[in-house]
Amino acid sequence: MSDLYLNAAVGGALTGLVYGLMALGLSVIFGVVRVVNFAHGEMMTGAMYGAILLAQAFKLDPLVAMAPIAIGMFLLGYGLQRGLVNSFVQRPEHTQFMLMVAVAIILTNSQLIAFGPNARNVQVDYALDSYQFGALIIDKVRIFAAIAALAVSGALFAFFRFTLTGRAIRACADNYLGAQVVGLNVKHLYGLTFGIGAACLGAAGCLLLLLLDVTPLQGPSYTLLAFIIVIVGGMGSLTGALLSGLLVGVSEALAGVAFDPSAKSMFTFALLILVLLFRPQGLLGRRP
Amino acid sequence: MNMLFDGLPRRALVALGLFLAVLLVAPWLVNAYILSLLVVVLYFAYAGQAWNVMMGFAGQLSLGHSLYVGLGAYAAAMMFTKFGVNPWVGLLVAVATTTAMGAIIGFLAFRFGIGGVYFAILTIAFSEFVRVGFDHWPWLGGSGGLFLPVANLSSNDLLNLRGAPIMFYYVMLAMCVAALGFCRWLLGSRLGYYWQAIRENEDAAAALGIPVFRYKMIAVMLSSAMTAFAGVFYAFYYNNLFPEQIFSMGRSIEIILGPIIGGLGTLIGPIVGAFVLTPLADGLSELLQWAGIDVPGVKQVFYGICLLLVVVFLPNGIWPMLARRLGLEREH
Structure with missing residues (x-):
């Protein structure tokens, strides 16, 4: 019995790292551009369909498809920010929100029209392989997905920490006016940020495709999941997002074993409510 | 009563009266399909x-306003199907339930400065x-749904809300008029001014001595009720x-599209918003059906594009622009 829980928890933690990567994208966009990307899950669903198309057309493994999908999502994100979102940066919060809701509705239903309502997935030939460590049996795909998620997250951390562009973006986030005063091209940097967030999302989508099916109407629930992970982890904290993604993954998996898989989101919401009550700044966030 | 109409130009009063008169006679002039459409319009207006x-x-x-719709619906339906209580008494239970839910959410959020x-x-x-909770609550049907005995359409039983669509139409029309009057009164009351102060700048409102927490709570509870x-x-x-x-996020969004497209805060x-959006979406469905295109999602894409256009080009909504053009604005 305890083996069952252990296996579920480890599997959940590995899935959670991919959730964390997805939430990182949201955290980056909100932390810098200060626009809530309410189309987050819908954009990721789009990336997942992109990966499916690549798998069908070129037999590309989703792990390989990560690169072209991330680049494509980067370009789309950059375009979306420059073309549409940027004029909303200084507008009231609810207007930005409605804008992204509109984008989300259009994306979800375009996907429904294009791909039909049925669930789709990609079969890789190592889908059923697993590693065994004593009582612990871990799916190969989960390990691969988790390692890839960590690698992409690591690259993101390094980008923000060590590159000049990364520092410039952080400067915009810290002080919008100051960044303009010292001559940073804020519009371009915002576009880059949105693009980077979307690229994370594209990578996360490809990795999730190894683990789960994709349906066109799943977008809103992933948007919500990403938000919950970011709030639980602490707004603006990248490590927080990763950690809380892990936590949500574990709680989902344990809830699935202990109760009913369809009730797993209740535990995630309960986690959110608890965090909002007792630690509103999030696990690793700083008090505003 | 005077206060309700203060400052409205005569032509606005005439327009309002005419509009109401049209709505009052409409069910006798239109076919069953248009009537059912009008019921939905009034539902969204309310x-x-x-x-x-x-x-x-x-x-x-x-x-998350579908939460209050769903809780209200389930509360009254539960009282009716399980205990035989008529819907108007059930409404009291529904109001108590949703108000309590609103109070819980408001308290959790505002107490901890979540905005x-x-x-x-x-x-x-x-x-x-x-939603997930109700999905796993077999006593109220769980995910399989809760059903009310289907109404006898030949006789209208207002007390038990069992009857023909025309009865529902007038009930909803009456509630819309009541809600409009109530909101007009709210907006002109001290409460309304406090709310607007909080809406425009919460810190400034607090600095002026408005008990922000209390008035935000009242807003959530009244709205949920x-x-x-x-x-x-x-x-x-x-x-x-x-x-x-009934609890889906899509339903919540449908509810809020009307006010946003029509004019937030007006x-x-x-x-x-309801009169523009519902017939447009429905007309589009009809048109697509007529053209033989039966693809789920087209209507929603259209919704999304409408919303996008309004948010981008008419950030204040249709009504403020329309009122200015037609000279129907209130005089200050």
Whole structure:
């Protein structure tokens, strides 16, 4: 019995790292551009369909498809920010929100029209392989997905920490006016940020495709999941997002074993409510 | 009564009176299909008005209003099917339930300084939480749904809300008029001015000595209480309830599209929004059906594009622009 829980928890933690990567994208966009990307899950669903198309057309493994999908999502994100979102940066919060809701509705239903309502997935030939460590049996795909998620997250951390562009973006986030005063091209940097967030999302989508099916109407629930992970982890904290993604993954998996898989989101919401009550700044966030 | 009409130009009063007169005779002039459409329009006008109290007046963005519709619907339907209580008494239970839910959410959020986007997420989270809960509650049908005995359409039993669509039409029309009057009164009261102060600048309002927490709580509770009726109506009009549908985020968004497209924070906006949006979407469905295109999702894409266009080009909504053009604005 305890083996069952252990296996579920480890599997959940590995899935959670991919959730964390997805939430990182949201955290980056909100932390810098200060626009809530309410189309987050819908954009990721789009990336997942992109990966499916690549798998069908070129037999590309989703792990390989990560690169072209991330680049494509980067370009789309950059375009979306420059073309549409940027004029909303200084507008009231609810207007930005409605804008992204509109984008989300259009994306979800375009996907429904294009791909039909049925669930789709990609079969890789190592889908059923697993590693065994004593009582612990871990799916190969989960390990691969988790390692890839960590690698992409690591690259993101390094980008923000060590590159000049990364520092410039952080400067915009810290002080919008100051960044303009010292001559940073804020519009371009915002576009880059949105693009980077979307690229994370594209990578996360490809990795999730190894683990789960994709349906066109799943977008809103992933948007919500990403938000919950970011709030639980602490707004603006990248490590927080990763950690809380892990936590949500574990709680989902344990809830699935202990109760009913369809009730797993209740535990995630309960986690959110608890965090909002007792630690509103999030696990690793700083008090505003 | 005078206060309700203060400052309105004569032509606005005439327009309002004419509009109401048209709505009063409309059911006798149109066919069953248009009537059913009008019932839906009025339903969204009412629900939008209720939502507008919270967001339009007090500036608290709720994206989970389907929670109150669903709870209201389930509360009244439960009282009716399990205990034989008529829907008007059931409405009291529904109002008590949704108000309590609103109070819990408001308390949790405002007590800990959660506002703006975080508040909106919290409202969605609660709505989803309750949806999953109802999905796993077999006593009320679980995910299989809760059904009311289908109405006898030949006789209208107002007390038990069993009857023909025309009865539901007049009930909803009366509630819309009542909600409009109530909101007009709210907006002109001290409460309304406090809300608007909080909406425009919460810190400034607090600095002026307005007990911000208390007035935000009142906004959430009033809005959720008003929404309960929309739920009761839904339950008795459609006679079936599925958690998956009634609590869904899509339903919440449908409710708030009207006021936003019509004009956030205005009294007529939610009504205009409902009258524009519902027939447009439905007309499009009809058109697609006629053209032989039966693809799910087309209607929603259209919704999305409408919303996008309004948000980008008419950030204040249709009504403020329309009122200015037609000279129907209130004089100050």
